[in-house]
Amino acid sequence: MRWIGWRRTGSGCATPRWQRRKTLALVHEMGGSLDSWDMVLPALAASRRVLRYDPRGAGQSEKVRGALALDTMVDDLAALLDALGIDRPIALTGCAVGAAIAIHFAARLPERTAALIAMSPATGLAGERRAAGLEWADAVERDGMRSVVEASLAASYPPVLRGDEAAFSDRGRRERDVECVV
Secondary structure, eight states: OOOOOEEEEOTTTTSHHHHHSOEEEEEOOTTOOGGGGTTTHHHHHTTSEEEEEOOTTSTTSOOOOSOOOHHHHHHHHHHHHHHTTOOSOEEEEEETHHHHHHHHHHHHOGGGEEEEEEESOOOOOOHHHHHHHHHHHHHHHHHOGGGTHHHHHHHHSOGGGGOOHHHHSHHHHHHHOOEEOO
């Protein structure tokens, strides 16, 4: 793997005091990006350093073809922490597939895990939903995310929750960002 997209966030990012803060790593859902956490980032970054990253194959990270194992995703997160010099145990928060990665990280590397929050962990598909899930994955691989984005949004974020387009636009995101990219 050549690269993973990531950002560290918090006030005073370059100070030694910030380096001593506890780290919270955020692992997003399948089809999301590190920007999935934008709305909660200001509250989280007020008291800790926050690491958001795009797991292999997602967001700004290198795209892959073929199957990915949770062990590979855990190895990637551990390597990213090592590369950033984060050697103290971290708190992990994950959503959906991100929660599955976080749970697997905590189980495999308990010495590197201080806390875990798993929101709607996607740890597998029920037998009756497997065919539909594989069909969705095939459509994404064949036609790209644009082919399923509307159906995905409708199932996850009904229009009533998407009413403030400015909050989700690139311009709105840039105006909200208070991050230091290291």
